[in-house]
Amino acid sequence: MTSNDEYVLQILQENALVGSDQVEHARNMTMNDPSLSVVDALLDSGAIAEVDVLCTLGEQFGMKVVSLDEFEIKPEIVELITAETAHSNHIIPLYEDENSTLIVGISDPLDYASLDNLRYKLKREIEAVLAVRKEVLALIERYYQMDSTMDTMLDQISEVEDGTVDISSNMANILDDETTSETDAPIIKLCSLIIMEGYKNNASDIHLEPLEKRFRVRYRIDGVLHEVDSPPKRLQSAIISRMKIMAQMKISEKRTPQDGRIQVNIGGRELDLRVSTIPTEHGESIVMRILDKQNLALGLPQLGFFSDDQKTFESLINLSDGIILVTGPTGSGKTTTLYACLGQINKPDRKIITVEDPVEYQMSGINQVQVEKDINFTFSAALRSILRQAPNIVMIGEIRDPETASIATEAALTGHLVFSTLHTNDAPSAVTRLLDIGVKPFLVASSVRAIMAQRLVRNICPQCKEEIAPSQSDLSFLGSLGASLAETPIYKGRGCSKCSLTGYKGRKGLFEIFRITDEVQHLIFSKQSAIELRAKARENGMRTLREDGVRKVLAGITTVEEVMRVTMGDLN
Numbered sequence: 001m002t003s004n005d006e007y008v009l010q011i012l013q014e015n016a017l018v019g020s021d022q023v024e025h026a027r028n029m030t031m032n033d034p035s036l037s038v039v040d041a042l043l044d045s046g047a048i049a050e051v052d053v054l055c056t057l058g059e060q061f062g063m064k065v066v067s068l069d070e071f072e073i074k075p076e077i078v079e080l081i082t083a084e085t086a087h088s089n090h091i092i093p094l095y096e097d098e099n100s101t102l103i104v105g106i107s108d109p110l111d112y113a114s115l116d117n118l119r120y121k122l123k124r125e126i127e128a129v130l131a132v133r134k135e136v137l138a139l140i141e142r143y144y145q146m147d148s149t150m151d152t153m154l155d156q157i158s159e160v161e162d163g164t165v166d167i168s169s170n171m172a173n174i175l176d177d178e179t180t181s182e183t184d185a186p187i188i189k190l191c192s193l194i195i196m197e198g199y200k201n202n203a204s205d206i207h208l209e210p211l212e213k214r215f216r217v218r219y220r221i222d223g224v225l226h227e228v229d230s231p232p233k234r235l236q237s238a239i240i241s242r243m244k245i246m247a248q249m250k251i252s253e254k255r256t257p258q259d260g261r262i263q264v265n266i267g268g269r270e271l272d273l274r275v276s277t278i279p280t281e282h283g284e285s286i287v288m289r290i291l292d293k294q295n296l297a298l299g300l301p302q303l304g305f306f307s308d309d310q311k312t313f314e315s316l317i318n319l320s321d322g323i324i325l326v327t328g329p330t331g332s333g334k335t336t337t338l339y340a341c342l343g344q345i346n347k348p349d350r351k352i353i354t355v356e357d358p359v360e361y362q363m364s365g366i367n368q369v370q371v372e373k374d375i376n377f378t379f380s381a382a383l384r385s386i387l388r389q390a391p392n393i394v395m396i397g398e399i400r401d402p403e404t405a406s407i408a409t410e411a412a413l414t415g416h417l418v419f420s421t422l423h424t425n426d427a428p429s430a431v432t433r434l435l436d437i438g439v440k441p442f443l444v445a446s447s448v449r450a451i452m453a454q455r456l457v458r459n460i461c462p463q464c465k466e467e468i469a470p471s472q473s474d475l476s477f478l479g480s481l482g483a484s485l486a487e488t489p490i491y492k493g494r495g496c497s498k499c500s501l502t503g504y505k506g507r508k509g510l511f512e513i514f515r516i517t518d519e520v521q522h523l524i525f526s527k528q529s530a531i532e533l534r535a536k537a538r539e540n541g542m543r544t545l546r547e548d549g550v551r552k553v554l555a556g557i558t559t560v561e562e563v564m565r566v567t568m569g570d571l572n
Contacts, residue, residue: 068135083144089114107133210283247275304508322449396420402438412447427514428533458504464496
């Protein structure tokens with residue numbers, strides 16, 4: 001029970017709570033069981049009650065004795081101490097007093113080391129109260145059940161991928177429990193299962209959306225949202241609070257958007273969840289973007305490049321200076337492509353610095369700078385500083401304003417290779433976008449080396465892939481591009497358990513590479529429109545997104561429907 005039995009026995013005997021015969025009998029009991037302490041032997045034999053021991057010790061050390069039976073702890077207090085600390089030290093955080101001192105429950109008043117370590121870790125005042133060991137352990141088990149549950153689930157991740165552990169079924173069992181309330185430990189388990197379900201299904205993000213009469217949970221899998229069985233509306237507040245705690249957000253702040261991060265390690269794979277909240281009419285909506293660090297290992301072929309496009313793009317990213325832009329809407333894989341580029345050109349003789357908001361993946365050998373708007377450390381401010389660090393290569397998360405665009409072009413013209421992104425629908429439109437931002441035409445023409453637009457299409461599931469004939473409507477929609485499909489077998493996924501009956505598994509990119517040639521530079525100087533730039537690019541051999549998509553259809557990688565879906569605005 002305590003870390004100093006002899007001292008406790010002395011106090012108990014001085015207060016006439018136990019006699020020498022009882023102590024001697026307890027010592028004999030410990031001889032048969034070396035793991036048993038003398039005080040524990042006294043308790044087991046019924047010589048004294050634990051609460052009497054605690055009251056005596058509490059009076060001796062000036063500590064309160066409390067009952068933890070049915071004690072409720074606020075979620076933000078639970079998060080102050082990790083599960084490992086709670087379990088290993090038998091210590092439970094209870095509440096904060098009016099002086100912001102953290103009150104913790106323990107059963108051993110002589111365990112000074114654990115309390116001192118906790119004060120050091122939390123950098124705050126700690127005050128301990130005494131409670132029966134059984135009640136302390138019960139609270140730890142109740143409030144830190146999530147961690148052991150998650151550990152068990154992580155140990156079984158290979159079984160999950162083999163389909164022998166049905167997380168969806170476990171989730172349904174929790175949801176079917178009508179007794180589940182905001183204060184129950186199953187809420188913690190449910191939040192873990194929501195995250196694990198996203199990982200299991202290779203979701204890119206998880207959406208928790210409060211609606212008028214229900215609380216909707218959806219996963220974005222291969223770029224498409226899928227709704228799953230949702231928790232009862234009554235659990236909305238508890239689930240949102242738990243997720244905000246895990247992301248280290250302020251759970252009391254519900255009127256303004258917040259950003260946070262959850263880090264987990266699943267089967268040796270490090271995952272970051274970038275969490276965003278926004279207040280809506282019916283509660284806070286949460287989106288958790290799952291960032292898998294294994295994506296850093298992707299090479300250009302894994303992104304979906306054919307050999308000819310890969311050769312072209314590799315020649316561009318190995319230039320010594322200039323700007324390489326990757327364009328496309330949100331969720332089109334721009335960041336993944338940039339990281340793949342940096343991974344390929346990251347060599348010991350090159351200094352690479354990135355400016356990101358936020359830093360999504362941590363890369364070895366690369367200096368990554370996080371934008372901090374709260375202290376006015378913006379993209380432009382960061383760029384001005386890092387150029388004094390003499391980098392060879394700079395990556396800017398996104399060009400958003402005139403100042404950032406201006407510094408990027410100046411860096412390119414002074415011997416730096418600059419990678420960045422823009423939100424435009426096609427590659428030639430990026431030129432007009434830069435001009436609209438305020439960059440002078442001669443700077444754009446002189447600094448930009450190439451622009452690549454991209455989209456992501458779903459791959460046909462290899463397990464249920466089957467040959468089909470293209471429909472007339474498909475051929476008609478594709479126009480002149482449809483001629484190449486008319487006499488060629490194409491494929492589609494029938495739908496199976498491996499792809500959740502969708503017919504698709506994973507994604508690949510469609511690419512449109514626009515090289516800035518001398519002819520294009522003259523058009524930019526004269527402020528020609530995006531349509532004229534596009535026409536000249538096509539004349540020089542640029543393949544459009546839709547044309548690249550048709551090539552991937554012919555190669556059996558994706559379907560006509562997918563190409564139509566993501567290139568609806570392509571002008572051929």
